[in-house]
Amino acid sequence: MMEKEIISSRQFMIITLLFSIGTAILIIPSTVTSESKQDAWIVAIIGVAISLLLVKLFVALGNRTPTQTFIEANETILGRFFGKITALGFISLTLLSAGELLFFIGAFMKTEVMVETPTMVFALLFGIIIVYATYLGIEVFARSTEILFPIFILIFIVFVICISPQIHIENIKPILEASPKSISFSMFQFISLFSFPLAVLLMIFPSAVNVHKSAQKGFYIGSMIGGLILIIIIILCILVLGPANTAARISPSYALAQRISIGNFVQRIEVIMAVMWIISIFIRTFMYFYASVIGIAQVCKIKDHRPLIFPIGLITIGLSQIIHPNIVHSYTYNREIWPLFSGVFTVSLPLLLLIVAMIRKINGNQGNTTQSNTSSNGGNSSQSESNSNDENSTQSNNSNNSAQSDSGNNSNNSSQSNSSSNNENSAQGDSSSNSNNSSQSDSSSNNENSAQGDSSSDNSNQSDSSSDSNNSTQNESDTGNTPNSDRSGNSSDK
Amino acid sequence: MIMTIVILLISASIALAIIPTLKKNKEKKAIVIFSILLLIGAALNIGVSLRLKIPSPLDLVTFIFSPIRDLIISLTK
Numbered sequence: 001m002m003e004k005e006i007i008s009s010r011q012f013m014i015i016t017l018l019f020s021i022g023t024a025i026l027i028i029p030s031t032v033t034s035e036s037k038q039d040a041w042i043v044a045i046i047g048v049a050i051s052l053l054l055v056k057l058f059v060a061l062g063n064r065t066p067t068q069t070f071i072e073a074n075e076t077i078l079g080r081f082f083g084k085i086t087a088l089g090f091i092s093l094t095l096l097s098a099g100e101l102l103f104f105i106g107a108f109m110k111t112e113v114m115v116e117t118p119t120m121v122f123a124l125l126f127g128i129i130i131v132y133a134t135y136l137g138i139e140v141f142a143r144s145t146e147i148l149f150p151i152f153i154l155i156f157i158v159f160v161i162c163i164s165p166q167i168h169i170e171n172i173k174p175i176l177e178a179s180p181k182s183i184s185f186s187m188f189q190f191i192s193l194f195s196f197p198l199a200v201l202l203m204i205f206p207s208a209v210n211v212h213k214s215a216q217k218g219f220y221i222g223s224m225i226g227g228l229i230l231i232i233i234i235i236l237c238i239l240v241l242g243p244a245n246t247a248a249r250i251s252p253s254y255a256l257a258q259r260i261s262i263g264n265f266v267q268r269i270e271v272i273m274a275v276m277w278i279i280s281i282f283i284r285t286f287m288y289f290y291a292s293v294i295g296i297a298q299v300c301k302i303k304d305h306r307p308l309i310f311p312i313g314l315i316t317i318g319l320s321q322i323i324h325p326n327i328v329h330s331y332t333y334n335r336e337i338w339p340l341f342s343g344v345f346t347v348s349l350p351l352l353l354l355i356v357a358m359i360r361k362i363n364g365n366q367g368n369t370t371q372s373n374t375s376s377n378g379g380n381s382s383q384s385e386s387n388s389n390d391e392n393s394t395q396s397n398n399s400n401n402s403a404q405s406d407s408g409n410n411s412n413n414s415s416q417s418n419s420s421s422n423n424e425n426s427a428q429g430d431s432s433s434n435s436n437n438s439s440q441s442d443s444s445s446n447n448e449n450s451a452q453g454d455s456s457s458d459n460s461n462q463s464d465s466s467s468d469s470n471n472s473t474q475n476e477s478d479t480g481n482t483p484n485s486d487r488s489g490n491s492s493d494k
Numbered sequence: 495m496i497m498t499i500v501i502l503l504i505s506a507s508i509a510l511a512i513i514p515t516l517k518k519n520k521e522k523k524a525i526v527i528f529s530i531l532l533l534i535g536a537a538l539n540i541g542v543s544l545r546l547k548i549p550s551p552l553d554l555v556t557f558i559f560s561p562i563r564d565l566i567i568s569l570t571k
Contacts, residue, residue, distance in 0.1 A: 096551060120542075181570065296531075302524045307516055310508045311528060314535030321542040323550050333552055340559045340566075 007208055009215035011142035014149045015283060016201060016222025021229055022284035023104055024193045025277045026251045028230055029237040031193065031335065034247040035186035036178040038171065041235045043187045048227030050187070051195030054347065055223050058199060059216050061350045062206035064357045070202035070291075071298045074349075077357050084299055086349055091295040093345045094200060095312070098288035099319025100330070102127055105281055106320060107327055112254050113271060123320040129282070130289050131313035135306060138208060141286060148279045155276045156229060160236065162260045162269075167239040192339035194230060197284070198223060199346035203291040250327060253277065289316060497543035505536040 007015075032040040065073040070090065075083030105126050106119030133141050201219070209215040237246045237256055246252045257270035293312050297305035324330040509532060516525050541548050 096555070100552075185570075296527070300523060300527050302521065302527060304521075304524070307512045307524055307528050308531060310512065311531035311535045314505070314508075314539055315531065318535060318538030318542050319551070322538070322548045323552055325550065329550070329552075333556065336563055337552070337556050337559050340562055341555050 005137050005139045005208055006210050007138060007142040007204065009209055009211045009218045011146060012201075012205070012209050012215045013218030013222040014145045015142060015204075015287070016198070016219055017226045018145060018149065018152065018280045018283040019201060019287050020194060020198060020223050020226035021277075021280040022197065023101060023277075023281055024230055025233055025280055026108065026253050027334065028190060028193055029234050029246050029252040030249055031189050032186045032234060033238065033243045033252075035182045035189070037243040037247075038173070038238055039176060039178040039183065040186065040238060040243070040246075041172075041231060042176070043183055043190055044227070044231045044234045047187050047190035047194060048224065048231065050191055051198070051223055051227060052220060054191070054195045055198060055219055057347075057350055057354065058202055058205070059219055061354045061357070062202055062216075063212075064354065064362055066206040066212065069204070069207050069294060069298065070199070070350075071295045072207075073202075073353060077353050077360065077362060086345075087295060087299050090345045090349065091292055091299065093342060094288045094295065095292040095316065096319065096323065097197070097342075098130075098285055098292055098316045099323045101281060101285040101288065102130075102316060102320030103323050103330070105278070105285070107324075107330070108251060108254075111327070112251060113274070120321060123317055126282070126285070127313055127317040127320070130286050130316075131309055133286050134290050134293055134309050134313075138204060138290065141290075145283060148283075152276055152279050155273060159257065159260075159273050159276065160232060162262060163236055163240055163256060166259055166261075167236075168242075169239065171239050171242045172235075188339060189335070192342060193334070194227065195223065196339070196342045196346040197288075199350055200287050200291045202350070203287075203294055250331070289313075292316075498540050501536055501539045501543060505532055508532065 028044075029040070032043055036043050061073070065076060068076060071087045074087040074090070077083065078086060102123040103119070106122040109122045110117060110119050133144070205215065205219065206212065233253055233256075237252045240256055240259055241249075241252060245255075249255050254270055254274065257273035258268070260269055260273070261267045289312070293305050293308055296312065297303075297308055302308070324333065509529070512528065513525060516528065538548070
């Protein structure tokens with residue numbers, strides 16, 4: 001039996017951000033501009049806005065099963081038999097995608113950077129890194145993303161600044177020339193590449209994140225900033241390369257980086273820029289691979305997933321060699337089949353799960369009901385409590401601990417998000433146990449303030465004072481996460 | 495040919511490293527799943543190294559989803 005791994009909400013935000021960028025940063029400009037020409041940037045903006053709706057769907061599903069991964073949620077909601085079938089479908093999607101991304105990184109390196117090296121070498125080297133990262137676990141991976149994220153943002157800012165002198169504004173004219181049909185088609189393409197895969201994050205989102213409320217916010221902010229970066233890349237591709245040139249290339253962002261020339265002296269720095277998408281592709285490949293490993297372990301009910309990493313790693317590396325015979329196959333697949341294939345398992349399946357969970361009234365507090373109040377304090381609640389303590393270390397620790405030992409168990413039995421109700425306890429002391437017992441609306445009442453607005457809130461039972469103090473503490477703990485994102489959002493605006 | 499032996503050696507060393515610990519913990523199901531996955535992985539990689547023509551699993555996916563794609567295309571025209 002291995003201990004549960006927990007990541008912080010800031011780490012989750014960074015993973016969301018880089019995951020949503022993923023391979024899209026390389027291929028999205030050409031897929032989107034091939035249909036809607038110079039209006040691709042409008043498509044991207046609408047696409048990001050629609051993606052937030054999808055994120056809302058994922059968050060709503062995550063709140064239904066806060067302690068389970070997506071695979072376990074399948075079995076809880078749909079029953080053992082049908083749950084296993086849908087879970088296997090989802091695993092086939094993630095496993096094939098992991099192999100596909102290894103193919104993709106190999107094909108990119110072979111066509112653009114190292115022409116004479118066989119793709120197997122890149123797939124093997126990248127695969128070893130992925131396997132090693134999975135072996136170390138999601139915690140180590142999340143910490144590594146915290147290191148990679150500033151590098152990514154720095155390179156992105158340098159990239160934007162260096163390419164901006166080459167902008168030809170006439171490339172974007174005439175605006176709104178594309179027909180509504182081509183706009184909707186390429187918007188579907190954009191969403192399928194950008195936000196459909198976000199469902200894979202449901203493997204870590206409710207179950208492995210310590211503060212649910214700020215992680216929800218991180219889900220929205222991460223996908224929004226990721227979308228913003230993609231919009232900027234698409235706009236730059238259109239402005240610098242022109243729509244026809246962008247659509248004709250397999251990796252337009254790389255061609256964009258080749259154009260960088262600082263005073264006719266610093267040139268050909270595209271490989272440094274390529275670090276940017278190697279980072280994002282690493283994170284996406286890891287998430288697909290991790291989801292496959294955890295998924296297979298959970299479908300087969302194996303307690304420790306680590307023994308399965310090496311065999312699945314072998315399969316993935318082998319898959320990368322056979323999955324696409326050539327780049328044209330990959331291009332047609334990504335254009336025509338991937339939106340349908342991934343749409344079934346990343347949009348229809350969560351939607352189905354959510355509807356069935358609503359009908360069956362699964363609200364995320366099952367499983368804890370049988371335990372007595374006193375006994376659940378230690379084992380059941382310890383993981384998220386201890387972590388939220390770390391997060392809220394600015395608050396007074398003494399009151400926090402004492403309040404937890406008194407009433408923390410109640411909150412765990414009743415409420416959706418353990419850690420946010422913890423915050424409440426630390427502020428309120430003993431009297432808070434009443435409001436905690438009342439309903440699971442602790443978290444959803446928070447939600448109203450955090451601007452995402454979960455529609456499922458019924459905070460009728462809560463007293464005013466409790467929700468007020470809740471807000472204040474919640475904001476305190478959130479400040480640790482937001483400045484980073486705000487800064488990056490501002491800087492990428494420039 | 496050399497690659498085949500290398501892959502077999504790698505698979506055997508992975509099996510030797512992991513199966514004893516699983517045996518010690520008496521996880522029979524894990525051993526079975528592990529062995530099946532390792533066999534698939536080794537066979538796949540040997541096939542790749544011998545340059546056999548293995549059909550892409552995505553062709554199956556394409557086969558399943560192409561009727562839906564054709565339907566959507568015919569609806570939008």
